[in-house]
Amino acid sequence: MTHVEHVIVGAGFAGLCAAIKLQEDGEREFLVVEKGSTVGGTWRDNTYPGACCDVPSQLYSYSFASHDWSKSYSPQPEIQDYIERVAQRSGTLDRFAFDTTMEHAAWDADAQRWEVRISGPEGERTVTSTTLIVGAGGLSEPKLPEIDGLDTFQGELFHSARWDHGVDLAGKRVAVIGTGASAIQIIPEVQQVLASTGGHLDVYQRSAPWVIPRNDRTYKGAEATALQRFPALRKVYRTGIYWAHEGYVPAFTMVPKLALPAQKAAEANIALGIKDPALRAKVTPQFAIGCKRILRSNTYYPALAADNTELVTDRIAKVTGNAIVTADGVERPVDVIVVATGFHTTELPITEHITGTAGHTLADAWRTTGMAAYKGTTVPGFPNLFMIVGPNTGQGHTSMVFIIEAQVAYIRDAVRTLRRTGYAAVEPNPAAFRKWNADLQRRMKRTVWNTGGCSSWYLDDQGRNTVLWPKATFTFRRQLASFDLDAYDVRKSA
Structure with missing residues (x-):
């Protein structure tokens, strides 16, 4: 049975970011499991006519990998090409398993590690890991409408x-x-x-x-030349766009x-x-x-x-x-x-395939509590499980890449904490988990998403908004700036 330190599920913006940043920290023993044939996730799969990002290009990209975008709003092929270029330059692709699905992951309490069963070109095999990082995303599993016939x-x-x-x-x-x-x-x-x-x-x-005009334009002439030659100008554009959207x-x-x-x-x-x-x-x-x-x-x-x-x-x-x-x-x-009826966003299919300490799946847990996590990233009863783009991290106004980078920074610090303390595993304590989510839902009650008079995919069957973050994104980043060990129960090494 192969052991790696980290199994990362998904090779879209989230999974690729986790792989790159873990490697920067010297964490080279990881495996990225991706059901598709290449990186890209949502941007690989959505190839419909007219597919384009509705967040400006300068913001919908990694802060650590700027790009010479052709337009202010990038079409799908250009975004996919960007992700592939970043992946190729990162030096991490040798640890990606493409055309491979995670069949099931279960926490082994005795060994204090995850046992992850995967299926791909090499057949079915089991990999063990210290952490399980899920970057499958909320827009990965298409949802068909329930229409008779x-x-x-x-x-x-x-x-x-x-x-x-x-x-x-x-x-x-x-x-x-x-x-x-x-x-x-x-x-x-x-x-x-x-x-x-x-x-x-x-x-x-x-x-x-509600549909507002799309103020799109092609970068050309002096503007295109300046953006190409001066990466600092791209950062200025990115900063301005960020605050405009906030x-x-x-x-x-x-x-x-x-x-x-x-x-x-x-x-x-x-x-x-x-x-x-x-x-x-x-x-x-x-x-x-x-x-x-x-x-x-x-x-x-x-x-x-x-x-x-x-x-x-x-x-x-x-x-x-x-x-x-x-x-x-x-x-x-x-x-x-x-x-064109969207995706499974409030009942993520991958949660049916993750079993925690109590022997039940994450989907089972959420059927009881509703879809919820501590800081959108960790869940009680699931040690060393880290989610990227988890519950209440979604955005209705800006780039999810900003949120992804914030969560990856939190996960990196969690891994450093495990290394520094020698602990085998961490999971959020129930009190911290409840407090975090009670505050979220209290704030959510006064937002337009709950009071605006619409029925949306943001809301679950109980009318709870389990998808969006109800504050500014810089607040989210600040609250995930460092791993707060005091909010976690720890498991010592055997």
Whole structure:
């Protein structure tokens, strides 16, 4: 049985960051387990037409690996290329196991280590490790809607995160279910293809999102040259963008009226893109701006207003072999269904495969307590388990890379603490865990995400927001700046 000091699950922004920073600390004995064939995670998997980041490029990158971005908002291929370049330069790829899944991880209380069963090209094997670092992320497992008859559809059907590039949309009747962040990027691209080939697009909307203009531009001329030659200028851009985005936080968490300028911009975006009053009414949200993620697009509303597009707001009753039937009884024939209904965010599938000290899985624990962690990173009953992008670390306004780096810094200090003290394992004590999460939920009650009048993927079945962080991101970074051993129960070496 092979032993490594650290098993890292996932090779997206989170897992790669953990590998690079652990190596910087001299922690070279690690294994990164990745189910895909290369690094990238979300940005490797989401290859749908129009895939692009809605956070500016300068901020949506590692602070320690700046890049010569081509645009202010980078398209998916450029982000994926960036991640691959960073990985190649890091000198860590020799410890990555691609096309490999973590089947199960269980804490061995006697040996005080994790036993991790993995399956890949070499077959199934078990690896033991001192720590288990989970960087699988909340946007990794696509979620299909529960629609009667969906499995009986005889045409082409796929999730936006698993785009089937072998399907020719030309001249087809296409349905897109959902109007979230991915859908508003897909819809304009598909609409253009169908408009030029005699096809038709149906967009099924459950609730209208707030969409503000996307102030995107290509870096060129003197600006492009300066950004390329002077990395310090990139840092200036990054800092300015960071603080501009942090300006949204008070509007989301304390004073909703501060979001009025963003709402006015969104309303102007509707007026510019759609002339028909009835369609404008359909796309105007009925909840406070910020309650769901604010989206960015200049082309979404014109695509909805196009002659070959119909926006359907009636509930989908069922899917037949060749049509979608809405609650009003209307049956719309369809050749291709694109499901853009998001991901499993409040019930992470990977938690079904992690067993702690009590013999139950993390999923079992969270079915009792709700999805929760101490500082979004550690959980009682699961020694030396560290999560990146765990509960209540998500962002509705800025880059998750900032949060990832903060959590990795915390994990690095935890590993240093284990080395310095000689302890075999640490886990947050229940009192610290309860206090942290009680404070989070108390603060969450007054945020727009809980009071804004919407139903979102931020909320679990109990109405608890277990996804987002309800304060400024610099506060999160400060609170994870060093590992607080006094909040942990320790296990001494045998």
